[in-house]
Amino acid sequence: xxxxxxxxxxxxxxxxxxxxxxxxxxxxxxxxxxxxxxxxxxxxxxxxxxxxxxxxxxxxxxxxxxxxxxxxxxxxxxxxxxxxxxxxxxxxxxxxxxxxxxxxxxxxxxxxxxxxxxxxxxxxxxxxxxxxxxxxxxxxxxxxxxxxxxxxxxxxxxxxxxxxxxxxxxxxxxxxxxxxxxxxxxxxxxxxxxxxxxxxxxxxxxxxxxxxxxxxxxxxxxxxxxxxxxxxxxxxxxxxxxxxxxxxxxxxxxxxxxxxxxxxxxxxxxxxxxxxxxxxxxxxxxxxxxxxxxxxxxxxxxxxxxxxxxxxxxxxxxxxxxxxxxxxxxxxxxxxxxxxxxxxxxxxxxxxxxxxxxxxxxxxxxxxxxxxxxxxxxxxx
Amino acid sequence: xxxxxxxxxxxxxxxxxxxxxxxxxxxxxxxxxxxxxxxxxxxxxxxxxxxxxxxxxxxxxxxxxxxxxxxxxxxxxxxxxxxxxxxxxxxxxxxxxxxxxxxxxxxxxxxxxxxxxxxxxxxxxxxxxxxxxxxxxxxxxxxxxxxxxxxxxxxxxxxxxxxxxxxxxxxxxxxxxxxxxxxxxxxxxxxxxxxxxxxxxxxxxxxxxxxxxxxxxxxxxxxxxxxxxxxxxxxxxxxxxxxxxxxxxxxxxxxxxxxxxxxxxxxxxxxxxxxxxxxxxxxxxxxxxxxxxxxxxxxxxxxxxxxxxx
Numbered sequence: 001x002x003x004x005x006x007x008x009x010x011x012x013x014x015x016x017x018x019x020x021x022x023x024x025x026x027x028x029x030x031x032x033x034x035x036x037x038x039x040x041x042x043x044x045x046x047x048x049x050x051x052x053x054x055x056x057x058x059x060x061x062x063x064x065x066x067x068x069x070x071x072x073x074x075x076x077x078x079x080x081x082x083x084x085x086x087x088x089x090x091x092x093x094x095x096x097x098x099x100x101x102x103x104x105x106x107x108x109x110x111x112x113x114x115x116x117x118x119x120x121x122x123x124x125x126x127x128x129x130x131x132x133x134x135x136x137x138x139x140x141x142x143x144x145x146x147x148x149x150x151x152x153x154x155x156x157x158x159x160x161x162x163x164x165x166x167x168x169x170x171x172x173x174x175x176x177x178x179x180x181x182x183x184x185x186x187x188x189x190x191x192x193x194x195x196x197x198x199x200x201x202x203x204x205x206x207x208x209x210x211x212x213x214x215x216x217x218x219x220x221x222x223x224x225x226x227x228x229x230x231x232x233x234x235x236x237x238x239x240x241x242x243x244x245x246x247x248x249x250x251x252x253x254x255x256x257x258x259x260x261x262x263x264x265x266x267x268x269x270x271x272x273x274x275x276x277x278x279x280x281x282x283x284x285x286x287x288x289x290x291x292x293x294x295x296x297x298x299x300x301x302x303x304x305x306x307x308x309x310x311x312x313x314x315x316x317x318x319x320x321x322x323x324x325x326x327x328x329x330x331x332x333x334x335x336x337x338x339x340x341x342x343x344x345x346x347x348x349x350x351x352x353x354x355x356x357x358x359x360x361x362x363x364x365x366x367x368x369x370x371x372x373x374x375x376x377x378x379x380x381x
Numbered sequence: 382x383x384x385x386x387x388x389x390x391x392x393x394x395x396x397x398x399x400x401x402x403x404x405x406x407x408x409x410x411x412x413x414x415x416x417x418x419x420x421x422x423x424x425x426x427x428x429x430x431x432x433x434x435x436x437x438x439x440x441x442x443x444x445x446x447x448x449x450x451x452x453x454x455x456x457x458x459x460x461x462x463x464x465x466x467x468x469x470x471x472x473x474x475x476x477x478x479x480x481x482x483x484x485x486x487x488x489x490x491x492x493x494x495x496x497x498x499x500x501x502x503x504x505x506x507x508x509x510x511x512x513x514x515x516x517x518x519x520x521x522x523x524x525x526x527x528x529x530x531x532x533x534x535x536x537x538x539x540x541x542x543x544x545x546x547x548x549x550x551x552x553x554x555x556x557x558x559x560x561x562x563x564x565x566x567x568x569x570x571x572x573x574x575x576x577x578x579x580x581x582x583x584x585x586x587x588x589x590x591x592x593x594x595x596x597x598x599x600x601x602x603x604x605x606x607x608x609x610x611x612x613x614x615x616x617x618x619x620x621x622x623x624x625x626x627x628x629x630x631x632x633x634x635x636x637x638x639x640x641x642x643x644x645x646x647x648x649x650x651x652x653x654x655x656x657x658x659x660x661x662x663x664x665x666x667x668x669x670x671x672x673x674x675x676x677x678x679x680x681x682x683x684x685x686x687x688x689x690x691x
Contacts, residue, residue, distance in 0.1 A: 285466025288431055288539075289480050289529070290456030303470050 006122055007062030007071075014059065014115040022106035024089045027158075029100050030347055036106060042089040054081050055112075062119055068126035075120035082112050083148070090156035102158040104349060131371030138367045142360075158349040159356070166338070166353065174357060177334035180327060181320040181361075184256045188263030188316060193309075195264070196271025197297065206272060213265035221258065221326045228254035229330065255332030259323055263316035270312025274305025307376040314369035321362040325354070382407040382569055383428065383537065388437035390423050397423045399593040400437065405586070407536075410563055410570045412584030414577055414616070420593040421573045425539055428571065429458045441537070456480055459538035459568070463545040465526030467514040473499070473525050474510035480533040498528040501565065502558070520551040524558065531566060540572040544579065556583055577617055581625060589613050602629050606691040623689035627652040635688055636669040636678030643667045648677055656685045 022036030040048045054077065061074035090103040129137065154160045163170060199206040219227070233249025235242050247253045278301050286300045287293075302309075328336030338354030341347075383405040390398040398420040405411050415421040426432040428439055430451040439446045446454055467476050474495045481491045499506040502524040514522055523543065530538055543559075544552045556579065563570055574580055580587050581601050588598040589612075597609040605626050608614040617625065632655050633648030643666045646655050659667055659682055666681045 279466075279469075281462060281464045281466040282468060284431070285460065285462055285526075286468070286479075288429060288455060288460035288462065288466075290452045290454075290483055291479075292452045295483070300468060 003063045004066070007059075007064075007119070010115040010119050011059035011062050014055070014112050017108040017111035017115075018055070021108040021111065023108045024086060024093070025104045025106045026093050027102040027104070030102055030158075030349075031345075034102070034104065037089070037093070039085060039089070039108075042092050043085065047085075047088065051081055051085050054078070058116070058119075068123045072120055072123035072127065075116050075123060078116040079113065079120070082109065082116065084153070086157065087153050090154065094156045099161070102161060102349065103156060104158040131374040135368055135371045138364060142364065159352050162338075162347070162349045162353045166350075170338075170353070173333055173335050173337050173354075177321070177324050177336075177358070178361070180252065180255055180259065180324045180332065180334055181317065184259035185263050185313070185317050185320055187256070187260045188267050189313065191260075192264050192267030193271055196268040196309075197275065199268060200272050200275040210265075210269055210272070213261075213268060216261050217265045221262075221323050222329065224258045224261070225254050225326065225330045225332075228257050232257070250331040252327075252332050254330055255324070255327035255334075259320050259327070262323060263320060266312040266315040266319070267309070270308050270315075271305065274308030274312075275301055277308060278304045307373050310369065310373045310376060314366060314373065317365050317369065318362050321358060321365060325358055382442055383571070384440040384443075385424075385428075386438050386440070388424065388427055388439065389435050390420070390427060390432060391435045396593050398427065398434075401590075401595045402437075403588060403595065403598050405569065405571060407569055408567055409586055410560075410572065410584055411586040411588065412580040413571065413573045413588045413590060414575065414580040414584075415590035416575060416616075418592075419590040421575075421590045422541055424590065425541055425571060425573045428537075429455045429460060429539055431455075456483055456533065457535055457537075459530035459533075459535040461527050461530040461538065461540045461543045463542035465514075465522045465546075467522055467526055467529070469514055471513075472510065473504070473512050473514070473517070474506075476514065476525060477529045477532050479529060484533055486533075494532060498532060501562070502528050504528075519547055520555065523547060523551075523555055527559070527562065531562070531568065534566070536569060538568045538570045540570065542574055543572065545574075552579075559583065581617075581629065589616060591616075602626060605629075624653055626691075627656060627685065627689045628654075630688060632667075632669045632680055633671075633677060635684065636680060637684055638678050640668050640676045641666045641679040641681075643679070645670045646680070647672065652680075652685050652688055655680055656682065659685075 018039065023039040024037050024042065025034035026037055027034035039051060042048075043051065058074045058078040061070055065071060065074075086105050086109050093103045094101055124134075124137070148154065149160070155164070195209065199209050216224070229249040232247055232253050236248045237243075282300060282304070283296060286296045291299065324332070324334045325336035325339060328334055328340050335354040335358050339351050339358075342350030342352075342354065385401060385403045385405070387400045387402055388398060389396065389400050401420075401424055413421045413424060423432055427434045428446070430446060433451075441457075468479070471479075474492075477495045477498055478491045481494060486494075495510065496506045499509055504521065504524060509517075509521070509525075514525070517525065523546070527540075527543065530540075544555050547555055559570070560583065562568070572583060584601055586599065587601045587604055589596045589604065589610075591612050597604055597613050604613055604617050605622050608617070614622070628651045630652050631648060632646050632650045632652065635652055636648070643664050644658065644662055646658060646667045646669055648669050648671050650658075655667055659665065665683075666679055668679050669677045671677050
């Protein structure tokens with residue numbers, strides 16, 4: 001039989017990384033350059049050997065086994081082994097009660113994780129699970145990861161060291177990140193749905209509004225934040241009530257306004273597209289049977305447009321979760337705070353403490369909303 | 382029952398329907414036939430005010446259709462269209478229940494009505510009620526569309542090219558079903574089509590439209606024997622007008638007294654079918670029998686041919 005092409009590529013990349021690049025990097029403290037270590041230097045011979053053997057088995061499955069269930073299982077086993085190995089390396093390199101040394105995953109570790117992740121997602125794609133299963137799979141994966149983190153498995157790794165120092169702030173900024181992304185999306189829904197319906201009903205308005213929103217979408221995030229600072233600052237100075245409500249040139253106000261503006265395009269455009277997709281003849285029948293235009297809208301047009309509108313919500317939410325990161329620069333808060341603080345201190349672990357949860361949040365939002373869109377489409381057109 | 386007075390629709394400088402007047406009697410099946418762009422659909426849509434007339438008026442049982450809000454008027458009038466227009470996100474039962482729900486019927490009454498209609502259209506309620514439109518065949522979708530239009534028991538049913546999307550065999554079946562339904566529910570039907578054969582097959586009154594004007598309105602035989610306009614004879618077809626005329630009468634209507642030796646033909650057969658049967662068998666006369674087999678009279682080739690002349 002022919003070896004699997006993707007499996008061959010991933011196995012080769014993983015093996016090359018494992019044997020040529022450092023598995024972990026050891027630093028005497030947070031700032032100094034580190035020394036690289038291979039997996040075999042760190043673990044007892046039997047443990048290192050077991051790791052290599054298991055990864056070899058995963059590579060064999062990736063190369064020769066076509067069954068996607070087995071491939072997924074192999075990928076998950078590989079992820080578990082590589083994760084546990086780096087945890088063990090952290091424990092081995094950290095002297096007792098020492099909170100100054102930093103053990104960070106090295107290039108080999110990241111490349112292995114990426115290869116195993118690709119192997120896993122490829123297997124999931126081949127399995128074609130239904131929307132419910134995909135969400136369940138995500139929930140189980142997140143659950144296992146959180147359990148391991150709560151259990152302290154990775155406490156000696158550098159990122160968790162940064163977390164331990166920043167735990168309270170992390171919870172606060174994480175919640176703020178979600179609140180900013182979801183809040184601005186909610187506001188965009190409240191304004192965007194009626195605006196989309198209006199644009200659908202009034203074609204002349206459609207071109208103007210969508211053109212305007214398209215223009216806003218092309219403004220880079222940081223530039224839009226900057227552009228909003230002046231008018232919001234002026235508003236706060238002129239209207240004391242606005243200032244009392246927390247509207248200022250910097251902080252959450254310009255962030256929410258900018259995210260709201262960015263979210264409008266996907267929501268308005270998809271509302272219009274969804275409504276246009278409703279067959280003319282269906283609307284004609286609904287009117288002909290005596291529905292008022294409000295009844296046609298709520299009972300026929302909106303339900304039929306819902307999957308497309310939800311796709312717009314998905315785009316807006318995932319985009320917002322990413323954009324909130326930049327809001328940290330103007331004092332908006334969110335997980336971006338850690339990213340920019342880490343860049344300022346050249347502390348890459350602090351950057352990752354902000355960046356990894358953002359990626360996980362965006363990915364989870366995409367999976368859940370995609371599943372929702374698919375469920376809605378089951379009521380077929 | 383329906384009185385249309387000088388009904389006109391203009392879009393800008395274009396007149397789509399030009400001062401049409403007609404009386405449509407109760408319990409009739411009136412077919413409005415015309416080429417595309419003749420204004421026939423616009424005329425139909427002005428009856429339930431999906432299109433508001435530029436001038437003129439429509440009276441239903443003597444009262445002006447503008448006397449009540451358009452949506453309330455439409456709930457009293459059945460409406461079935463080409464491509465059925467079923468709601469894809471609703472089940473067959475929910476589709477049929479649309480107008481009764483709008484009228485606020487209670488659930489038990491709606492359920493009973495849905496079951497009654499599904500049975501009338503030969504759709505087993507147990508298996509079809511819960512299905513979605515995309516799970517049905519084209520013919521079944523069309524039947525559900527008509528059942529939905531009849532759900533609240535309207536006095537009047539408007540149909541806009543209802544069989545346009547069906548293939549010929551299913552279309553013939555759907556046309557037969559419509560004649561059955563009409564007998565069963567006693568509904569007044571106004572149907573729009575571009576198909577002259579369909580018009581002759583279904584209509585007891587046919588209105589011919591062209592360029593927004595009504596050229597002629599009367600029983601189908603009249604269109605053949607006394608066309609009001611050269612355009613009418615062109616549309617009804619000159620070459621086979623004799624055969625068309627024969628297809629409008631049944632053997633029972635034309636039967637001569639007395640019986641003869643010869644093949645038996647049912648009283649419900651058209652003269653065209655009887656003539657074809659006689660040609661095929663190479664005989665001159667046939668015996669006309671009722672459904673129960675009793676002889677009603679007879680027909681000769683000469684008598685049939687005489688009926689094919691104006």
